[in-house]
Amino acid sequence: MSVIRVHSAIRDYEVHLSESFDFLDAFEKIPNRFYVIDSNVWKLYRDSLFAYLNPQLVLVLPIEEERKNLSTVMEVYDALMARSAKRNMTMISIGGGIVQDITGFSASTLYRGINWIFVPSTLLAQADSCIGSKTSLNYKNYKNLIGSFFPPNQIYLCPKFTKTLKDKDYFSGMGEVIKLHLMGGEVLARELMSNLPALTARDNPTALLSAIEKSLAVKLSYMQDDEFDTGKRNLLNFGHCFGHAVESTSEFAIPHGQAVIVGMIFANIVAKARGLMSLDLFHELQFKVLLPALTTRPTQSQLNTEQIMAAMQMDKKRTGEGLVLIMLTEGFEMCKVEDMGFAELTSANQELLSTLAKA
Amino acid sequence: MSVIRVHSAIRDYEVHLSESFDFLDAFEKIPNRFYVIDSNVWKLYRDSLFAYLNPQLVLVLPIEEERKNLSTVMEVYDALMARSAKRNMTMISIGGGIVQDITGFSASTLYRGINWIFVPSTLLAQADSCIGSKTSLNYKNYKNLIGSFFPPNQIYLCPKFTKTLKDKDYFSGMGEVIKLHLMGGEVLARELMSNLPALTARDNPTALLSAIEKSLAVKLSYMQDDEFDTGKRNLLNFGHCFGHAVESTSEFAIPHGQAVIVGMIFANIVAKARGLMSLDLFHELQFKVLLPALTTRPTQSQLNTEQIMAAMQMDKKRTGEGLVLIMLTEGFEMCKVEDMGFAELTSANQELLSTLAKA
Numbered sequence: 001m002s003v004i005r006v007h008s009a010i011r012d013y014e015v016h017l018s019e020s021f022d023f024l025d026a027f028e029k030i031p032n033r034f035y036v037i038d039s040n041v042w043k044l045y046r047d048s049l050f051a052y053l054n055p056q057l058v059l060v061l062p063i064e065e066e067r068k069n070l071s072t073v074m075e076v077y078d079a080l081m082a083r084s085a086k087r088n089m090t091m092i093s094i095g096g097g098i099v100q101d102i103t104g105f106s107a108s109t110l111y112r113g114i115n116w117i118f119v120p121s122t123l124l125a126q127a128d129s130c131i132g133s134k135t136s137l138n139y140k141n142y143k144n145l146i147g148s149f150f151p152p153n154q155i156y157l158c159p160k161f162t163k164t165l166k167d168k169d170y171f172s173g174m175g176e177v178i179k180l181h182l183m184g185g186e187v188l189a190r191e192l193m194s195n196l197p198a199l200t201a202r203d204n205p206t207a208l209l210s211a212i213e214k215s216l217a218v219k220l221s222y223m224q225d226d227e228f229d230t231g232k233r234n235l236l237n238f239g240h241c242f243g244h245a246v247e248s249t250s251e252f253a254i255p256h257g258q259a260v261i262v263g264m265i266f267a268n269i270v271a272k273a274r275g276l277m278s279l280d281l282f283h284e285l286q287f288k289v290l291l292p293a294l295t296t297r298p299t300q301s302q303l304n305t306e307q308i309m310a311a312m313q314m315d316k317k318r319t320g321e322g323l324v325l326i327m328l329t330e331g332f333e334m335c336k337v338e339d340m341g342f343a344e345l346t347s348a349n350q351e352l353l354s355t356l357a358k359a
Numbered sequence: 360m361s362v363i364r365v366h367s368a369i370r371d372y373e374v375h376l377s378e379s380f381d382f383l384d385a386f387e388k389i390p391n392r393f394y395v396i397d398s399n400v401w402k403l404y405r406d407s408l409f410a411y412l413n414p415q416l417v418l419v420l421p422i423e424e425e426r427k428n429l430s431t432v433m434e435v436y437d438a439l440m441a442r443s444a445k446r447n448m449t450m451i452s453i454g455g456g457i458v459q460d461i462t463g464f465s466a467s468t469l470y471r472g473i474n475w476i477f478v479p480s481t482l483l484a485q486a487d488s489c490i491g492s493k494t495s496l497n498y499k500n501y502k503n504l505i506g507s508f509f510p511p512n513q514i515y516l517c518p519k520f521t522k523t524l525k526d527k528d529y530f531s532g533m534g535e536v537i538k539l540h541l542m543g544g545e546v547l548a549r550e551l552m553s554n555l556p557a558l559t560a561r562d563n564p565t566a567l568l569s570a571i572e573k574s575l576a577v578k579l580s581y582m583q584d585d586e587f588d589t590g591k592r593n594l595l596n597f598g599h600c601f602g603h604a605v606e607s608t609s610e611f612a613i614p615h616g617q618a619v620i621v622g623m624i625f626a627n628i629v630a631k632a633r634g635l636m637s638l639d640l641f642h643e644l645q646f647k648v649l650l651p652a653l654t655t656r657p658t659q660s661q662l663n664t665e666q667i668m669a670a671m672q673m674d675k676k677r678t679g680e681g682l683v684l685i686m687l688t689e690g691f692e693m694c695k696v697e698d699m700g701f702a703e704l705t706s707a708n709q710e711l712l713s714t715l716a717k718a
Contacts, residue, residue, distance in 0.1 A: 009368045010508075011587075070429060077498060077505070109505040112493065113587070134471065139436060146436070146468045148507060149369075228370075228472070 004216055006131055008151045009227050015131060015155040017213055019205065021049055023156045027117065028052070030090050034080060036103050038063045038095030041121050044164050056083070063098045065252065069138050070146075076106040090115035090153075096122035096169075097129045101147070104135035108150030118152035121161040123173025123208075124257055127215040128180065130155045132223060149228060159208045168255055171295040174199060175257025177215050178293055179239050179264060182285070184218035186332045193288045200293060235334045238326045239263035245311035250302040258296045264328070265290050265355065269348045270340070271327040278330050285328075291359050298356070305349045309342060363575055365490055367510045368586050374490060374514040376572055378564065380408055382515045386476065387411070389449050393439060395462050397422045397454030400480050403523050415442070422457045424611065428497050429505075435465040449474035449512075455481035455528075456488045460506070463494035467509030477511035480520040482532025483616055486574040487539065489514050491582060508587060518567045527614055529561060530654040534616025536574050537652055538598050538623060541644070543577035545691045552647045559652060594693045597685045598622035604670035609661040617655045623687070624649050624714065628707045629699070630686040637689050644687075650718050657715070664708050668701055 001023070004015040016023060027033060035058045042050065042060045050058075059079040061072070080089070091114060093103035100118055107116035120130040136147035162170060177199070181192035192211070198204040199211055219236065226233040243263030246254055254262070268285060271277035312323050323340040360382070363374040375382060386392060394417045401409065401419045409417075418438040420431070439448070450473060452462035459477055466475035479489040495506035521529060536558070540551035551570070557563040558570055578595065585592040602622030605613055613621070627644060630636035671682050682699040 070433075074429075074498075081499075081501065081504075109507060111504070112495070112506045112508055136471070139433075140440075142440065145440075145470070147471045148468060149471055 002213065004131075004213070004220070006151065006220060007224075008133055010133060010149060010151060011153065013151045013153055013155065015157065015216060017209060018156065018158045019160070019209060021158055021160060023158070024049060024119075027092055030092075030117075032086060032089040033057060034083060034085070034089060034091050035059070036061055036076060036079075036091060036093040036095075036099065038099045038121065041095055041161075061095070061099065061102070063095060063102075065098065065138070068098050068101055068136075072102050073106050073109075073137065076103060077110060080106075080110065085110065085114070087111040087114060090117060092117045092119065094119040094121055096120065096125045100125055100129060101135050101137060104150055104152070105137055105148055107152075108135060108148040113150065116150075116152045117154045117156065119156050119158075119161075122165060123159075123162045123170055123212075124176055125173075126157045126159065126162070127173055127212045128176040128219060130157065131216055131219060133227060134229075157212065159205050159212060162208070163202075168296060170202065171200075171293060172255035172257035174293050175239070175255075175260040177211050178289055179260055180215040180218040181211070182264070182289070182328055182332070183222070183235070183238060183334060184214065184332075188214060188218065189289075189332060193284075196289060196292060235326055235336060237324075238328065238334060239267060241312060241315065241323070241325050242266040242308070244315065245308045246298055246302060248311040248314075249304060249307045250298055254296055254298050254302065258294060259298075261290055261294045262298055262352070265294075266348055266352050267325060267327045269351045269355075270325060270344065271329055271335075273344075273348065274327075276327060276329040276335060281330060286355070291355075294359075300353060300357075303349060303353055303356075305346050308349060309345055312345070361572065363490075363572070363579070365510065365579060366583075367492055369492060369508060369510060370512070372510045372512055372514065374516065374575060376568060377515065377517045378519070378568060380517055380519060382517075383408060383478075386451055389451075389476075391445060391448040392416060393442060393444065393448060393450050394418070395420055395435060395438075395450060395452040395454075395458065395465075397458045397480065400454050400520075420454070420458065420461070422454060422461075424457065424497070427457050427460055427495075431461050432465050432468075432496065435462060436469060439465075439469065444469065444473070446470035446473060449476060451476045451478065453478040453480055455479065455484045459484055459488060460494050460496060463509055463511070464496055464507055466511075467494060467507040472509065475509075475511045476513045476515065478515050478517075478520075481524060482518075482521045482529055482571075483535055484532075485516045485518065485521070486532055486571045487535040487578060489516065490575055490578060492586060493588075516571070518564050518571060521567070522561075527655060530559075530652060531614035531616035533558065533652050534598070534614075534619040536570050537648055538619055539574040539577040540570070541623070541648070541687055541691070542581065542594070542597060542693060543573065543691075547573060547577065548648075548691060552643075555648060555651060594685055594695060596683075597687060597693060598626060600671065600674060600682070600684050601625040601667070603674065604667045605657055605661065607670040607673075608663060608666045609657055613655055613657050613661065617653060618657075620649055620653045621657060621711070624653075625707055625711050626684060626686045628710050628714075629684060629703065630688055630694075632703075632707065633686075635686060635688040635694060640689060645714070650714075653718075659712060659716075662708060662712055662715075664705050667708060668704055671704070 001018045039060050039062045120126045133149045133151040136144035139145040181188050198207045239260035243259040246259040272282045322338050324338050325340045326336045329335050360377045398419050398421045479485045492508045492510040495503035498504040540547050557566045598619035602618040605618040605621050631641045681697050683697050684699045685695045688694050
């Protein structure tokens with residue numbers, strides 16, 4: 001089991017990467033523990049991995065984006081208080097990003113912060129969201145409007161959990177894995193290109209664990225000294241400026257990580273047009289990385305330029321007049337601009353549409 | 360205007376202490392500002408201090424303990440979003456501890472933390488709660504069950520606000536001022552003894568500002584290296600272990616800081632009985648500090664031993680079997696025990712009752 005140590009202003013924490021589920025046994029020795037488990041994960045493992053759990057200590061939580069809000073947080077408070085939760089209790093939550101958001105927000109606010117162990121079960125959560133201290137909740141019509149900075153005390157991840165993921169969810173996670181490898185510099189990017197066939201074939205757990213570990217290491221390097229996301233951590237939004245808009249225009253039919261791949265193709269088109277990326281690198285990334293991993297493609301109407309523009313103007317991170325775009329440039333350096341206008345967006349979006357039509 | 364700089368793991372911040380209200384003018388230059396003002400403070404100052412404020416930028420918030428919950432936080436979210444709040448907005452909140460809790464929790468969770476300026480208007484908030492990063496909300500029947508660690512970016516305080524406080528609220532604040540001076544060592548404790556007549560007469564703003572500044576400095580020294588309250592910061596609960604119980608048995612008829620004074624008398628009785636405090640010091644504190652500042656006294660039934668015991672067992676900070684008590688000892692050192700049993704509680708409570716009956 002390898003361990004990544006993460007420094008956080010709130011508290012330092014550790015990510016334990018394991019090829020087996022053995023770590024679950026040790027949880028049973030934790031006093032005042034309480035499990036919150038995604039109902040999908042529960043259904044898959046209730047008679048095997050979780051058969052030994054005392055049902056009194058488990059809340060099985062039905063998970064969907066519509067439930068990522070304060071009402072569900074209150075369900076968690078109620079379940080914990082019904083078992084006389086004290087401030088020295090430990091919550092162990094098992095699931096994907098939505099479980100992380102709901103239980104993380106609950107853990108951060110109950111007694112101003114209780115002990116929390118998170119076991120990410122999706123590739124997206126394992127390779128990306130589990131570190132970074134962020135929790136988010138939807139509020140009324142506002143997506144991710146509220147949240148907190150609060151890391152788990154410990155994260156335990158095992159790629160075996162991803163075996164039961166649907167292709168749609170697995171390749172959503174793969175989008176962030178690709179993004180982080182591209183952001184990690186040329187060596188890592190080329191390593192990804194050679195491992196991508198194994199990763200997309202879903203048959204090499206050792207390659208997957210290694211890709212997860214490297215993804216987390218890259219994310220960490222961008223979070224260093226910017227935990228609260230006021231500077232370079234923002235570059236992790238590579239692929240997200242346009243990607244979030246595609247999620248929105250597709251009404252979330254395009255999974256998050258897949259939308260990020262579309263967003264990276266878009267950013268590369270702009271980088272190429274601005275002379276920041278060579279045609280060679282552009283083509284290499286397009287055909288060896290991005291298009292092969294794009295399994296859920298947006299339709300023409302989901303890429304309507306006016307709607308994309310409107311969605312990008314809503315970007316929470318935007319504080320000025322122009323649109324924000326983060327690009328990978330030749331030499332694998334990141335670059336952020338805040339001056340993208342409608343004409344540039346329209347032209348790049350046209351090229352994106354014809355790329356997707358041809359591919 | 361003197362300034363206290365506070366180091367915080369979340370972000371460093373400053374407390375500006377001022378004899379005048381001039382700082383309010385400068386707020387008008389802050390872009391994307393929004394005011395949240397306690398309705399009581401608003402009524403008192405709407406035609407004077409606040410006459411120039413754009414009503415579109417003000418939420419007047421009716422304040423009561425029953426409203427210190429997530430529903431009121433949502434009222435704040437709604438008011439902010441109705442004015443298209445962006446993540447670079449600044450919330451300026453003016454009021455006492457409840458306003459601090461509601462607006463601080465709102466500011467900490469909206470966009471995972473927006474800019475926040477706090478102007479404490481009560482003595483309790485000025486001399487104690489404004490620093491320390493804590494926000495708390497009630498949840499269902501649980502008092503202060505949920506909350507966050509989130510300091511304001513800036514705190515501006517002016518003791519003039521306390522002129523309009525009712526005696527009941529002023530002397531509640533005085534309880535914490537006394538506690539912090541006693542915890543600051545012998546020199547500060549004796550300084551308080553000589554200033555107490557001026558402070559209780561409420562006619563010397565310079566003495567008050569100085570007492571506030573010293574109270575904050577003592578609190579800071581206990582928070583140093585323990586912002587998240589896992590060690591020595593806990594000693595700030597001097598007077599609170601028993602005091603919280605008195606608040607509870609009196610159904611909050613005894614104001615917080617007054618209950619803390621009762622709690623300090625109780626703690627001193629135990630310290631004397633355990634040989635940790637001399638009779639001389641005990642009497643000096645009793646007659647020169649604690650009894651003169653105790654203006655709202657609990658009745659005999661509010662000090663029912665069984666009920667006090669039951670309430671102390673509910674203490675959120677308690678993790679073991681015995682009751683927790685924090686005591687001042689001879690030499691003005693603090694000491695925490697976790698072994699107080701029912702017999703010791705009963706006997707000390709008897710002495711407390713007869714002290715209050717005689718005084």
